[in-house]
Amino acid sequence: MERTNSPDPLSPRPFNGWALDAALALDQALPGFLARTFGASNLTRQARFAAFAAIDLHHPDALAERLGRVVPPDCARGTISPLAQIATYLLTLRPRRILEGVYGSCPDGLVGLFARLGDSPISPDPHIYRLSWSLLAEPHHRERAKLLMETQGTVTAARIRVVSHLDGVLLRRSVLDHLTTPGEVASLQEAVRLIKSLVPEADDIRLGQSLDALGSRVGSHRSRIRSLATWTLGWLEGMQNAPVAGPFPKDDPDFRLLFGKALLEAGRRFRNCLPDHLGHVALGRRLYYEWTKEPGAIIELHCLSDGRGRTFYSAG
Numbered sequence: 001m002e003r004t005n006s007p008d009p010l011s012p013r014p015f016n017g018w019a020l021d022a023a024l025a026l027d028q029a030l031p032g033f034l035a036r037t038f039g040a041s042n043l044t045r046q047a048r049f050a051a052f053a054a055i056d057l058h059h060p061d062a063l064a065e066r067l068g069r070v071v072p073p074d075c076a077r078g079t080i081s082p083l084a085q086i087a088t089y090l091l092t093l094r095p096r097r098i099l100e101g102v103y104g105s106c107p108d109g110l111v112g113l114f115a116r117l118g119d120s121p122i123s124p125d126p127h128i129y130r131l132s133w134s135l136l137a138e139p140h141h142r143e144r145a146k147l148l149m150e151t152q153g154t155v156t157a158a159r160i161r162v163v164s165h166l167d168g169v170l171l172r173r174s175v176l177d178h179l180t181t182p183g184e185v186a187s188l189q190e191a192v193r194l195i196k197s198l199v200p201e202a203d204d205i206r207l208g209q210s211l212d213a214l215g216s217r218v219g220s221h222r223s224r225i226r227s228l229a230t231w232t233l234g235w236l237e238g239m240q241n242a243p244v245a246g247p248f249p250k251d252d253p254d255f256r257l258l259f260g261k262a263l264l265e266a267g268r269r270f271r272n273c274l275p276d277h278l279g280h281v282a283l284g285r286r287l288y289y290e291w292t293k294e295p296g297a298i299i300e301l302h303c304l305s306d307g308r309g310r311t312f313y314s315a316g
Contacts, residue, residue, distance in 0.1 A: 015120055019123075022055050029080075029081055033091065045119055050130075051063065061082045064086050067085070068101075075088065075092050095111055118154055131164055141164075144166065147172070148160065158180050159176070165186070169204045169207050170188060172212060174212050198236065199238040214231060239259045246301070255291060257289055263281060266288075284303055285303055286301065
C-alpha cells in the first residue's frame, strides 16, 4: 500500500495556467486538494500535473477508473463524484502509482525523470508529459530514452521535445547539447541530407565522428547554432559537384564553374566574399563562374525555376 497522507513540510509553491484550472476543478470536488498540492514535493507535483494533463473535465470518469485500478481497496470510490475520486486518489497514491494509473505502466527511469522536471507544470504544452512516458516506455524510442536519461540536472520540456525528433546520425549527445527546438533539428537534418548528396565521403561514421567533435554545450545558444553552421559549411567544402547544371559546358575553356574548395580558393585570389556564398551554391540557388581570360572575373548567376523543372539564370 502506497500512501502520502502525512503533511508535507515544503512551503507552498503556487502554479498557474492549465494545471491550475484542473487543480481548481478537483479542489471544488474535494476542498483542500489545491493547498496540499501547492505544498507537495517536486516529484509529487509533477506526477499530479501528469494526471491533470490527462483529465477530460467534461468526462472525468475515464481517468477516475484508471487511477481506481491502482489504489488500495479501502480508498473511497463509487459514492463520490469522479472528480472527487480523482482528487482522493492523487492525495493517496505515491508518484509511481499515479503514473501507473495515468499511463498504464511506469517504465524504468520515468520517476527519476519526473523528479528532475522542477516544481512548475510544463507549459504551454501539457502533452509533453505523455511524450516523456512514450520515450521511456516504447521500444522504438530506446536510443532516445538512453540519450534523455544522460541529461544531468533539471530536464526541460525543450530538451524532451528535441530528443523526440532526433534520429539517425543526429541521435547523439553532442547534437542534443547544441539544439533547443524541433525546428533546429529539422534544419540540421536537411543539412545532413544535403551534405550526403554532395560529398561522397560523408557517411554516417564520418559525420558522427565530426559531430561528436563538437563537444558538450558551451557558450550561448547563438554561438552553438553558429558552430553547427560552421560544421555544415566545413563539410560542404568537400563538394564534388554542383547541385544544378550551369549554362556553360563543363569543358568550356573560358568559364570555370566554382564550388567547394575551388570557390573558397577563388575568393582568396579575388579577395572577395565568395566563401560566404558556399551555402547558396550547395542549395542550388546560385552559380559562380570564373572567367579565365585576363584580367579574370567572377560571374554570379541566380538560379530560377519556372515550376516545371526547368532552370533559368539571371545575373547577380
